[in-house]
Amino acid sequence: MNDRLWGQNTCKSGQEDLPTERSSSTTTDPMVARTASVLEGLTSSDPATRLSALRQVKNQVIGSKAKKVAYVQAGAVPKILELLSSQDDPELVVQSAAALGSLAYGTPVGVEDVLQKGGLVGLVNVLSSSNARVVESAIRALKLVYLQPAPVPTQPILSPPVLPCIISLLGSSTPEVADAAAVVVTRCCRTPEEQLVLTQAGAVEGLVSLLLSTRQSSQAAALEGLAQLVQANPSACQQVLGRPHVLDRLLTLLKERVLSTRLLAATCLTHLCSRAAAGGSSVSSRPVSEGGLTAAASGQQVEQVHSCCDDDEDSVEEAGAGPSSHQLAQLEDARRCTLTVLLRLLADPGLCEQVPPVLAKLIEDSEELQKAALDADAVRLLAALLNSPSTSNTLREGVLRGLGSLCMNRDEGRKQLIDSKVLKHIVRGLQDDCERVRAAGALCIMALTRSVKTLRSTLLETDVAELLCKLIADDSVDVQVNAAAALCNLVLEFSSVKEAVLRHGALQSLAGLTGSMVPTLRLHSCWALRNLAYKSDTTIRRALMKELPWSTMRALLNDSDEGVQEQAICTLRNLCMDSPDHITAAFEWATHDLLAALEEKLDPSRGVSSAISLHALFTVVNILTGSEAHKEAVMCSNLPALLLHHLRTPSDARLPAVWCTINLTWADSSPGVAGRVRKLRELGVEEQLRALQQDPSLDVRERVKTALEQFR
Numbered sequence: 001m002n003d004r005l006w007g008q009n010t011c012k013s014g015q016e017d018l019p020t021e022r023s024s025s026t027t028t029d030p031m032v033a034r035t036a037s038v039l040e041g042l043t044s045s046d047p048a049t050r051l052s053a054l055r056q057v058k059n060q061v062i063g064s065k066a067k068k069v070a071y072v073q074a075g076a077v078p079k080i081l082e083l084l085s086s087q088d089d090p091e092l093v094v095q096s097a098a099a100l101g102s103l104a105y106g107t108p109v110g111v112e113d114v115l116q117k118g119g120l121v122g123l124v125n126v127l128s129s130s131n132a133r134v135v136e137s138a139i140r141a142l143k144l145v146y147l148q149p150a151p152v153p154t155q156p157i158l159s160p161p162v163l164p165c166i167i168s169l170l171g172s173s174t175p176e177v178a179d180a181a182a183v184v185v186t187r188c189c190r191t192p193e194e195q196l197v198l199t200q201a202g203a204v205e206g207l208v209s210l211l212l213s214t215r216q217s218s219q220a221a222a223l224e225g226l227a228q229l230v231q232a233n234p235s236a237c238q239q240v241l242g243r244p245h246v247l248d249r250l251l252t253l254l255k256e257r258v259l260s261t262r263l264l265a266a267t268c269l270t271h272l273c274s275r276a277a278a279g280g281s282s283v284s285s286r287p288v289s290e291g292g293l294t295a296a297a298s299g300q301q302v303e304q305v306h307s308c309c310d311d312d313e314d315s316v317e318e319a320g321a322g323p324s325s326h327q328l329a330q331l332e333d334a335r336r337c338t339l340t341v342l343l344r345l346l347a348d349p350g351l352c353e354q355v356p357p358v359l360a361k362l363i364e365d366s367e368e369l370q371k372a373a374l375d376a377d378a379v380r381l382l383a384a385l386l387n388s389p390s391t392s393n394t395l396r397e398g399v400l401r402g403l404g405s406l407c408m409n410r411d412e413g414r415k416q417l418i419d420s421k422v423l424k425h426i427v428r429g430l431q432d433d434c435e436r437v438r439a440a441g442a443l444c445i446m447a448l449t450r451s452v453k454t455l456r457s458t459l460l461e462t463d464v465a466e467l468l469c470k471l472i473a474d475d476s477v478d479v480q481v482n483a484a485a486a487l488c489n490l491v492l493e494f495s496s497v498k499e500a501v502l503r504h505g506a507l508q509s510l511a512g513l514t515g516s517m518v519p520t521l522r523l524h525s526c527w528a529l530r531n532l533a534y535k536s537d538t539t540i541r542r543a544l545m546k547e548l549p550w551s552t553m554r555a556l557l558n559d560s561d562e563g564v565q566e567q568a569i570c571t572l573r574n575l576c577m578d579s580p581d582h583i584t585a586a587f588e589w590a591t592h593d594l595l596a597a598l599e600e601k602l603d604p605s606r607g608v609s610s611a612i613s614l615h616a617l618f619t620v621v622n623i624l625t626g627s628e629a630h631k632e633a634v635m636c637s638n639l640p641a642l643l644l645h646h647l648r649t650p651s652d653a654r655l656p657a658v659w660c661t662i663n664l665t666w667a668d669s670s671p672g673v674a675g676r677v678r679k680l681r682e683l684g685v686e687e688q689l690r691a692l693q694q695d696p697s698l699d700v701r702e703r704v705k706t707a708l709e710q711f712r
Contacts, residue, residue, distance in 0.1 A: 035074045042079040047089060054083065054095040061102050068107045077103060077117045084122045093126055094137040101141030104148070111148050120145060124156045127165050136177050139169055143180040146187035154188040163201045170206030175215055182210055182221035189228040195236065203229060204239040212249055216261075219253065223264035230271045237275040240268075247272075247330050254341050263351055263358070266338045270362040273335045338362055339369055339376075346381045356382060356398030360405040367409050374413050379406055383420035393434040400429050400440035407447040414451050417444075430467040435476035442471055442482035449489035456495075465490060465497045469504040477518055484513060484524035491532040502540070507532065511547035519561040526556055526567035533574035541575060541582060545589040553590075557597055566612050569601060573619040576626075583626035587633075594623075595637045602642040610651055617646060617656035624663035628670050635664070635676055640683055647688045654692065658703040661685060665710035677711055686711045 038060070041053030057076060061068045077100070084096035100119050104111040114120065123145070126138045146152050157166060169181035185203050189195055207229065210222035230236045240246055250272075253265035342359045345351050359378070363369040385391070386399045403422070407413040417423075429441025445464060448454050468490065471483035487510065490501050506528075513525035533544060556568035572594075576586050587594055601608050601616035608616075620639060623630050634640070639660075646657040664676050680686065689711075692704045 035070050035076075039071075039074055039076055039079060042076070042083065047092070050083060051089075051092055051095060054080065054092065054099055058095065058099040058102055061099075065107050068103055068110045072103060072107075072110050072113045077113045077119060081117055081119055081122050084126065090129070090131045090134050093129070093131075093134050097123060097126065097134070097137040097141040101144035104141075105144040108148075108150065111145060111150070111152070114145060115152065120153065120156050124162050127162065132174075135169070136174060139166075139177055139180045139184065143183045146184050151190070152187065154190070154194060157184060157188045158194060158197050163197070167202050167206050170203070170210060175218060178210055179217055179221040182207060182218070182225050186221075186225040186228050189225065192232070195229060195231075195233045198229060199233060199236045199239070204236050205243075208240060208243050208246060212243075212245060216258075219249075220258070220261055220264065223253065223261065223268060227264050227267040227271070230268060230275070232271070232275075234275055237272050240272060241327055247327070247334060251334060251337060254337055259345060259348055259351055262341055263345055263354060266341050266345070266362075267358050269331075269334045269338045270358050273331045273338070274361060274365065335362065335366065335369060336372070339372060343373065343376050343378060343381065346378075346385070352385055353392060353395045353398060356385070356395070356402040360398070360401040364405045364408070370406055370408070370410055370413065373406060374410065374416060379403065379413060379416040379420055382406075383417070383422045386422050386425045393432075393437055396425075396429060396432065397434070397436045397440045400426065400437065400444050404440065404443040404447045407444070408450065411451055411453065414448055414454060417448070427464060427467070430464070430471060435474070435479055438471060438474065439476060439478040439482050442468065442479060442486055446482055446486040446489065449486055449495075455489060455492060465500040465506075466504045469501065469506045469509060472506070472509045472513060477521065480513070481518070481520050481524060484510065484521060484528060488524055488528040488531055491528055493535045507540075507543055508547050511544070511552075514548065514552055514556055519559075519564065522556070522559065522564045523561060523567060526564055526571060530567050530571040530574060533571050535574075535578065538581065538585075541585060545575070545585065550590050550593065554593070554597065557601070562609055562612070566609075566615065569612055569615040569619065572597075573615055573622060576619055576622040580626040580630065583623055583630055587630070595633060595639060599638050599642060602639070602646065604645055610653070613646070614651075614653055614656065617643075617653055617660065621656050621659045621663060624660055628672055631664055631670075631676065632672055635672075635679060640664075640680060640685070644683055644685055644688060647685065647692065654695065654700050655697065655703065658689070658692070658700060658707055661689065661707045662703065662710065665707065667710055681711060 038053050038056045041049050041056070044050050044053070057071060057080070061071055080096050080099050080103075083092050084100065086092045086096075100114055100123065104114040104119065120142075123138050123142050126134055129135055129138070142157075157163060166181055166184060169177055170185070172178045172181070185198060185207070189198055189203075203225070207222045207225045210218045211226065213219065213222075226236075226240065230240055247269075250265050250269050254262055254269070256262050256265070339359075339362060342355055342362065345355045346359075348355075359373070363373055382399045382402050385395060386403075391399075403417055403426075407417050426441050426444045429437050429444070432438050432441065445468065468483045468486050471479050472487065474480050474483065487501060487506055489495070491498055491506065495501075510525045510528045510532075513521050514529070516522050516525070529544060529548065533541065536544075553568060553572065556564055557572075559565050559568065572586070575589075576583050590597070598616050598620055600606060601612055602620075620634065620643075624634060643657050643660050646653040647661075661680065664680065665673060667673065686708070689704050689707050692700060693708075695701050695704065
């Protein structure tokens with residue numbers, strides 16, 4: 001009889017890699033032996049009887065869920081764990097580990113009992129054995145434990161004494177051991193914290209070595225691990241890209257005959273390309289912005305240019321050297337190859353659930369790839385999946401995210417989506433029981449509402465507004481963030497459903513979200529209030545100021561997130577426009593603190609960003625289009641001195657600073673104009689204006705000419 005435990009074939013999905021052995025101590029077929037009598041053998045004083053009983057347990061339960069349940073319920077796990085701790089009989093430990101792995105694999109009751117009785121810790125403990133067969137049996141049993149749909153605790157594996165051992169097994173000369181270690185590493189890489197621990201422990205190096213091996217099973221195991229490890233992990237991506245031949249191997253595996261291997265290679269390349277592109281220019285996936293300003297006096301109002309899409313995404317700066325120019329060129333080629341592969345894999349019934357989220361990630365920051373995907377009919381392919389009779393949560397989420405990425409920046413994508421008749425599925429997604437599907441549905445709506453054409457149309461019915469208003473109170477932060485981003489666009493002045501949004505309580509909900517502990521929610525809620533304030537009537541403005549107390553606005557102006565500060569100052573800027581009555585309402589709302597808040601944002605000693613200072617200056621411009629009282633209030637503050645500072649600053653701030661001067665000195669019948677001119681001249685404003693007559697900006701030179709005429 002061949003007494004070797006392990007066969008040569010590696011574990012396939014849904015199979016146990018534990019071969020059947022027949023015991024030499026009994027003539028009874030172990031598959032029909034009574035459970036009780038077999039378990040009795042586990043406690044025998046005779047080592048041979050215990051070993052025989054272990055083999056019977058292992059052989060009987062392989063492939064039989066009923067047998068596994070029977071043995072678990074009969075108390076087999078504690079008895080086997082006791083044998084696992086045997087110090088003087090390696091063969092007993094080998095068979096014990098194999099039996100535990102088999103009992104745990106494929107049955108919830110089995111894995112639950114193994115975990116509850118300490119089986120995970122027991123298997124981890126024997127990894128330190130000096131016996132190679134014991135280590136092999138333990139790591140392969142751990143592989144079976146971790147191949148469960150339900151999460152298995154990772155702490156025993158990631159603890160300092162154990163993890164180096166697991167990482168070292170990735171380099172084992174025994175393929176089955178290395179592959180099993182890769183599976184364990186993959187299953188212990190579910191969170192950013194786990195990613196960090198594994199990356200610091202050297203998991204990337206071990207998995208890359210497996211990837212570069214010639215064994216297909218090892219390549220597949222390494223791909224799965226790397227796909228998990230490099231996801232949103234700059235350090236791991238940098239390590240992978242630092243190894244020669246990795247990109248070549250991944251590109252080769254994109255053409256592998258096994259489709260699941262192609263998908264894993266595409267997933268790895270997607271994450272690597274995304275991180276490499278993060279430091280460069282990217283396409284916007286932000287809400288639509290609206291910000292109008294009035295800038296002159298005596299009826300001469302100038303509306304500043306406002307963007308329909310903010311495209312000033314913050315770049316991400318990573319530590320360490322980035323990819324070389326050669327690698328960047330390779331990665332660009334890899335992205336195009338990956339897109340082609342993913343679009344083909346969409347047609348495979350076995351992989352269609354896994355492909356859409358990878359596709360969404362690949363194209364989200366590349367307008368070039370979005371166009372290529374649209375040209376390749378990606379919207380129709382994804383829509384067909386959504387239109388199928390039965391869809392899983394995973395499929396619906398992936399398809400909706402894919403559609404959202406395709407439509408985020410291109411009107412042709414939005415048109416294709418609308419023509420594909422899936423809007424009803426997107427609306428249903430907003431009401432789905434699965435929070436991930438709701439978040440993806442809200443992302444799609446946000447992508448659609450980034451088009452002015454869509455906003456002006458009646459395509460988005462009022463029930464969409466009602467659903468989004470409900471979703472900003474969702475239990476899921478991801479759902480809230482995407483819903484709030486969509487509402488940012490739906491409250492714009494030209495939106496066909498703006499009234500419906502307000503009718504369903506969006507203003508109150510958005511004002512409440514400004515106090516969220518989540519920075520992105522504060523950002524989007526402030527952004528929506530900014531858009532809502534733009535060119536709104538008195539009723540909406542007063543309602544906004546009622547729901548958003550000045551104390552809250554003050555807190556937002558000093559938020560730890562600079563993006564929130566910027567949206568807050570833009571909200572203030574839009575509230576202080578259009579008429580003296582609106583400006584007076586803003587002064588009353590701020591209880592005499594409005595100008596002090598603006599002084600803080602214009603004070604150079606406070607280190608305020610240039611973007612926020614610019615918005616603060618334009619807010620002053622708007623205030624100075626108001627009444628004589630508003631202008632005198634500005635003159636009595638420290639703002640004139642701060643205006644002089646910004647007139648001297650070589651930045652975009654010079655233009656609004658000149659506008660402030662124009663509005664303060666506008667030659668009308670106001671009795672205070674002469675006094676203001678005199679004070680500004682004494683301050684040195686006129687002299688500085690003369691110095692700006694040769695400014696490189698034509699707009700500044702033209703406005704300076706107007707301002708100097710006011711001083712005559």
